[in-house]
Amino acid sequence: MAGSNVADMNQQGVRWTADQVLALAPDVASRKAGSKLGAAGPWSETGSSSEGAVWGLCKGSGSKPYQTVVDTTGPAYKCSCPSRKFPCKHALGLLLLWAEPDGADGTVPDTRPPEWAEQWLADRRKRTAATGGDQSTPATAKAGDAEAARRRAERRAERATAGATELEQRLTDLLRGGLADAEQAGYGLWEETARRMVDAQVPGLASRVQELGAIPSSGAGWPVRLLEECALLHLLDQAWLRREQLPEPLAATVRARLGLPTSADGPPVRDQWLVLAQYDSAEGKLTTRRIWLHGVASGRTALLLSFGAAGRAPELALPVGFSLDAEVSSFPGTGQLRAALGERFAAPEPTPLRPEAVNIADATAAYGIALRDDPWLDSWPVTLREVVPVQEDEGDGWQLADADGKFALPLSDRAVTRPGLWKLVAISGGAPVTVFGECGHNGFTPLTAWPTEEATEAISLS
Amino acid sequence: MNAMATSNSTAPSDISDAPPDAGTAWEELVTSALLGTDRRRPQVSVGPGQDLPGALLDAAAVETVRRRAGLRPTSAAVLPERAAPDTRPPLPAAARRRLALLLTDRPGAGGGRRSTAPDLTELLPQWLALANDHGYAAPAELLPALLDAARGRTDLRPQALRFAGPRALWLARLNPDWKFALRTAPGGKGLPDTGDAEAVQRLWEEGLFAERVALLAAVRVDAPEVARELLGGSWSTERAEDRLMFLDSLRAGLSDGDESFLERALSDRSRNIRATAAELLSALPNSALAARMADRASSCVAMDPTRSAITVEAPHACDAAMERDGVVSQAPSGRGQRAWWLGQLVESTPLAAWSARLGGRSAEEITALPVHDDWRPELHAAWCRAAVRQRDAVWARALLGVPSAPEAGGPGAVSLAERAKLLAVLPGTERADWVAGFIDAHGLSEAFQLLGVCTLPWSGKLGRAVVDALNIARDAGSYPWSFSGVMGLAERCLDPAETSRLESLTAISDEPEDGAPGAVGYWAEAFQRLVGTLNLRAAMAAELTPREAVDIPA
Structure with missing residues (x-):
């Protein structure tokens, strides 16, 4: 999509690209499953309307096909399948079928929604209209509640x-x-x-x-x-x-x-947020997803956290290398990059933009400076300019060396044992690359890389 | 340990040697902490109302943050040599996405019964072949996954490594898991001009095994005699397993010029090499070895006095000369010694010799002749092996016979495995027609091996024969998994253009009265997967077809 297209992104009836659809997948498994369903085979009675609705029947293993509806303006999904993922593979498959450039060929024709889809769409529109006005009602909460909350906080x-x-x-x-x-x-x-x-x-x-x-x-x-x-x-x-x-x-x-409760009460900042990285880590039964954003205009870097309990994938998923027109509010505290994603004004779209990059000495200095605000920081997000992944002379360690071979940052143990290391090495091929990652006392953990020559595409290493 | 701290990170035991600076203070703290403040009093100032451990932790906290804030870069290790550039055009975006999906799919992930979703792993070989036909460069970030896939599946290696290109070899030098690539990677890049004798000689002497194999193949195309000189020059110093691989690589472009080299290899130290050399020589009908074998075989096979049947007198001994020509004297257990020798003589005899020996008859006439004393299976099997080795289409056709013949489906003189090999000698369309005829007459139950040798995608006639036969099997009320092998092949090999003919089969029809319970639903599911896979393959091919930078209109 060209840059001039930003305003059209949310326009109703504009078909998305396959990349935009896959960007919505909550995890790799759904991405794969959705891709398999993105072919005409199991689908029937598919259609889409100019109001931004897409629907279809998907033949599953049972006798009754699943009913799948998507409201692309949300986006919001409804499917009669038992999956608890949002969007489920059927919704993804349906959207892929509908997406440019093939969907417009007639696989998913523009038409009126059937009754089963129309009902949900109408309900949804009613609900959106109802809640649209009073998003900020908490102010009207009763004084008694505030008193109770204060007492609870005190006890805590x-x-x-x-x-x-x-x-x-x-x-x-x-x-x-x-x-x-x-x-x-x-x-x-x-x-x-x-x-x-x-x-x-x-x-x-x-x-x-x-x-x-x-x-x-x-x-x-x-x-x-x-x-x-x-x-x-x-x-x-x-x-x-x-x-x-x-x-x-x-x-x-x-x-x-x-770990006391806190909320993102900073003022919302609207910006084009580059999605720098997204990765999951599992702690016990809880999956924590970290998404690094970088504001093009504000120059701010923000960290979104999203959690999935008991093996479920965290709900928020943003595609690396895309940018997102949205509001972001920070959590309180010095040296805290954590923020919450507020209103999103458009679906994420690919962007050639990259964050500003620094050299290795500036990267370690940035971590040092960040420790003034938060001495408990283990690492600080930085984008390194023109570095080459190099195997250390002794042992199994790796480092990122600057292009003239003078200074280097060792990679963290975590980075060396992950498959992302080999992706990074392959992308580099011995040539300098731009790398975003976390720089700290344990070493550098690369998360995303951009090949230096001509290509502009960000490649996720997680 | 701080990964980056260089000066402050010595172990506690080094304290006495450490210089008297901030590092010492830290080491003192670590020692006190390790031994306990009761045993070793730290040199820290203790605030009012504070105990010794608290004061130690205060000081340690200050030091820790100071050390972390003062991290400096280390010095760089030696930068690697850069990977050779890949000049092939990059993959289209959609094809790149597809490859990423094919590489993340693991077989059996769905568990148990096959679902209606296509099996992506089975499509990877096809995808690689298509991408190589178009000559695309592999996306660098997918190389690790591609190498991992090729590591686990040897059948993928040639296509995968060709597609992976020079950067994969560069990577393989860094990661021992991918060492196989250095031995199996095909050439095509980085090879010197075959006319540059000096460069050729140097690479031949110093190159990696894979590079040398590639060099030999390249030189063999341009100047076969130079290739033989290279090989002859270093032959006696090569390792036996390398000699075998080099010898095997002569198969491509084998010609009469190779005979004297192969004759010498007949006296090699290694038995495998002697056997391979003999086999290659017997594929050269003009070679001296072929003539010697023809002499021996002719003395065993003749027309009988009535001139209407063949008599066979198998050899009574295997002499040293026969052994030198590759005849293995010891028969496998369960096989008659003399029959074993006969088979080896006949399979190494040029097929052209038989017409003269058997009264000027054609291959077709000879194979139709009766053979006395039950020698027919032995003789025909040997002729089959000869037809395959000598790639003789006329004899292959004669031995295959008519596909609809009743004995073609049963346990005839020629086994299914041999038929499959004979078919591979015939041109692609003839192969497909023969198999289509076979399926029309005998159904699918024996067709799996034969289908495996047909060229991709299946021709219209063959495709229709398979689909019709599947349809008949469904109507007969059997379960689809009795045909899962053929189904799987059909998914990979049917021409996606056939999809429209299949759509009607995906519907759930009424259960036939005498059918297996539930079979109708399973068949609909199997056909759905077939259609889904065909659609996917059509999409795959379309994604790989280059088009003039089609931008999505804004």
């Missing part, structure tokens, strides 16, 4: 204080007896402390404590790493216990680090 803070105090005591005991003892005590010690933090409703402390447990078995140099992490945990405890003395933005950072 008391428990957090109890948790932090207990943790301080455990750290003191640990340091008095020595970290060497902790090595012998093993995992159990930390497991138990982590459970106490969960009981105190401070998930941020709980997960940090849990990570401590893995350090003694993490190979050479573990005492240094364990002391570092204990010291930062101590710093966090102390910051919470003396939060009244902190400036409010830093206190907000401490609350966020503790």
